[in-house]
Amino acid sequence: MSLSLVDKTKNFFIEIGDLSYFAGRFFKEVLKPPFEFKELLRQCYHMGNRSLVLVSVTGFIIGLVLTLQSRPTLIEFGAVSWMPNMVGISIVRELGPVITALICAGRIASGIGAELGSMRVTEQIDAMEVSGTNPFKYLVVTRILATTLMLPLLVIIGDAIALYGSALVENLKGDVSFQLYFNKVFDALEYGDLIPATTKSFFFGFTIGLVGCYKGYYCKKGTAGVGVAANTAVVFASMLLFFVDFVAVFVSDIFYEL
Amino acid sequence: MAKTTLENLRLGVFVIIGTTLIVLAAYLIGNRQNMFGNTFSISAVFNNVNGLQSGNNVRFSGINVGTVENIEMINDSTIRVNMIIEEKMLKHIRRDAIATIGSDGLVGSMLISITPGLGSESLVVPGDELKTQSRLVTQDMLSTLNITNENAALLTADLLKVTQSLAQGKGILGKLLNDTVMATSLEQTISNLEHASKRTNSMMTKLNKEMGRVNFEESAMGILLADTISGNNIKSILSNFETASKEIEEVTKDINSVMKEIKNGKGAVNYLTTDSTFVNNLDTTIRNIEQGAQSFNENMEALKHNFLTRGYFRKLERRQKKEAEKNQN
Known part of the structure; x- marks a missing residue:
């Protein structure tokens, strides 16, 4: 069935409106007791610790590859000593948060979408509503909070491992000691790099959790709906991440002169 | 339940590692900008800061000792730069130190470089104002280059x-x-x-x-250089020389003693040299002999003219003449 352009546009705005309403409901519920603390910890463990290996490996390879790829160009300009500054700033400011968030979008948003989607399909959510438990509070709030809190931690660990990978390349190929490398990295970094990046990753985490939960919570009926929910959760979350990143860079530009 | 505890433990470790990393990064970045630790503030006045920004490094003799805190315009040609310096540098920076604005490499960011003076002045105290030296600006360099160019043009003409x-x-x-x-x-x-x-x-x-x-082998030089036998000979000659010289020494000693004896008036020679009576006797004797010889001459002359012996003398004269003629021929 093919929709007209007007309908598509209408559906897009409806979805944005629904998502905004969903986010508003989250903020309303998150401050209201009772708090599902145990469930929050469980979700934090599943989203944080379980993603750690993936994030570490990706971060390490990104640092390694970025350094290896930039080396020839920097050598051509005689600026290979600026490698720590360049890699440090690019990883901490942009690459670390965005790549970690994208990986988490792939792993966590799809997971949440599929989990909540299948719960919706098997009418578990409806059963919870009937039995008097607040499914939104138990399922959605804990998950969004968990991603929001865990993503900055994953980002900082990913950054550290990426910088280690970069330092390893410089150490092996360029005879730069680890101490000198990290001295230079922290020489180049400022609070204007670290604070916006960390703040940004909170929003990234929130976006991932929000989109995953939204897509799963409003899953269409039928087993096909679960697949669609998981798939659209990843696609929508990734797209929204870049949008959030765009906004975040503009906002941080106001506070910290680039 | 045990599983949940283990999960929570792992989660705790993860959260602590992440938080520590964030705090560590924040501390290290702040440390670079001298936000922690004891610092003091001094200033310097320039008329051009060449794009210096707050947060740029301050170096004392090449060591990073602080950062630029802020830059304020005092009037249209003077700019005050306030710097934060590590407190431990208080006992090294003196009042005659000179602050200049430089850049970290060709493309690096700007920085303030403090050069020590002669070291005769007293140490700085917080709030002091350092002497400055204006930086070599590209504009000045270009104007100098312009003059050089004109000279070059004349030269080429x-x-x-x-x-x-x-x-x-x-x-x-x-x-x-x-x-x-x-x-x-x-x-x-x-x-x-x-x-x-x-x-x-x-x-x-x-x-x-x-x-x-x-042929070096058969020449004297070659023998000297190569022959061991002649070498031995030379050695023996040298040893002979040595003994000879020893003997000469002994002889010289003897002569010495003889001379001493002579001096001391012993022996005939001494008698000859020192006794004046003997000399007088000798003198008279010789005179007597002289007189004797004279009278003998007279006697002989008389004998020549005597008739008995005249013939013999004439014969002698003739023979002598003949021999002289023979010799002439």
């Missing part, structure tokens, strides 16, 4: 004149370049030189051959 006169064959150098006669004679000279050098070369080869032909 002169050079053009010189080369033109050279090409036209003026002056000695021009003649050297253009005169064909001189060129041929020069060529001749060079070929003569070449010839001479060839001959020298052949002579040297010959000399070399001659030198090679000299």
